Amino acid sequence: MSADAGPRRLRADAERSTARILAAAEEVLAADPAATLERIADAAGVARATVHRRFSSRKALLEALTGVLNERYLCGLDQARVATAPPVAALYRLTELLFELKVGSRAIMELTADPATQMTPLSPEVTAGLELLFRRLHEAGEITATDTAWCFALYLAVVHEAAQLPANSPMLGTEAGDVGARADLTYRTVLAALGGGRPPAEPRAGRTA
Numbered sequence: 001m002s003a004d005a006g007p008r009r010l011r012a013d014a015e016r017s018t019a020r021i022l023a024a025a026e027e028v029l030a031a032d033p034a035a036t037l038e039r040i041a042d043a044a045g046v047a048r049a050t051v052h053r054r055f056s057s058r059k060a061l062l063e064a065l066t067g068v069l070n071e072r073y074l075c076g077l078d079q080a081r082v083a084t085a086p087p088v089a090a091l092y093r094l095t096e097l098l099f100e101l102k103v104g105s106r107a108i109m110e111l112t113a114d115p116a117t118q119m120t121p122l123s124p125e126v127t128a129g130l131e132l133l134f135r136r137l138h139e140a141g142e143i144t145a146t147d148t149a150w151c152f153a154l155y156l157a158v159v160h161e162a163a164q165l166p167a168n169s170p171m172l173g174t175e176a177g178d179v180g181a182r183a184d185l186t187y188r189t190v191l192a193a194l195g196g197g198r199p200p201a202e203p204r205a206g207r208t209a
Contacts, residue, residue, distance in 0.1 A: 018054050020044045022068055025061055030107035037061065066112045070123040072101055077129035087136040091190070094133065095159065095183040102163050103179065119160055130155070134194075143194035155190050162186045 024044035028035045037058060041051040055061040080094035102109060112120045122130075130152035137143045137151075145151050162182045165171055172181040 014054075017044075017046050017050055018064075020046060021051055021054060021061075022064060025065060026068075026105070026108055029111055033107065033111055062112050065108050066120055067123070069101075069105060069108065069112060069120050070126050072105070073098075073122065073126045074129065076101060077126065077133075080133075082129055082133040082136070087133060087140050088142055088191075090133055091137065092183065092187050095186050096179060098159055099163065099179045099182050099186075102159075119156060127152075137194075142191065145194040151194055154193060155186075158186050158189050158193075162189075 021040060021044045025040045028040050028043050032039075037051050037055065038048050040061070041048040044051070051061075055064060076094055076097035079097060080090045082090045082094065085093070109120050114121055127149075131148040134143070134145075134148045134151035134155070138146060138148075143151065162171075162185050165182070165185075167178060171185055172178075173184075
């Protein structure tokens with residue numbers, strides 16, 4: 001056995017226990033946002049000291065969950081193929097994925113949200129992916145706005161507001177499922193707001209597989 005096999009095994013064990021803690025934290029905090037680190041440790045099946053060693057405070061745990069959410073955002077950007085797919089198709093697919101993510105991670109998103117924006121802070125990698133998408137939309141003539149930071153800030157604000165609509169809102173119509181209806185509304189609203197009056201392309205005609 002090599003001299004560094006022991007340290008590698010310890011690191012792997014630490015990574016596995018951290019993953020268990022974060023998974024348990026999502027489940028426990030979704031049911032009870034005020035749950036303690038001790039309850040999360042019990043749900044994860046690890047010693048309470050282990051949780052406190054990995055996360056010195058509740059704030060540190062929420063920061064780690066913010067990182068988990070950003071990884072999911074990155075996965076969504078990759079699945080939407082924001083760098084290679086037709087940009088309107090990438091925008092629509094990303095929008096669908098964001099609403100699916102909101103359904104599955106709503107409680108954690110609320111806990112990790114910045115009070116000023118009501119949204120989870122984005123990592124530089126996620127920000128770069130969103131800027132790339134809106135830059136490509138402008139280059140393709142789909143929008144006229146040129147400030148990519150403002151474009152994706154508006155986009156995320158519309159996603160947030162659409163996610164808050166009740167299921168019976170007339171804004172959502174009756175033809176699509178819940179995620180599809182919210183994606184359609186967001187897609188059309190954002191392109192209309194950023195496109196200088198140009199009618200948005202039909203989203204489903206250009207969707208990626």
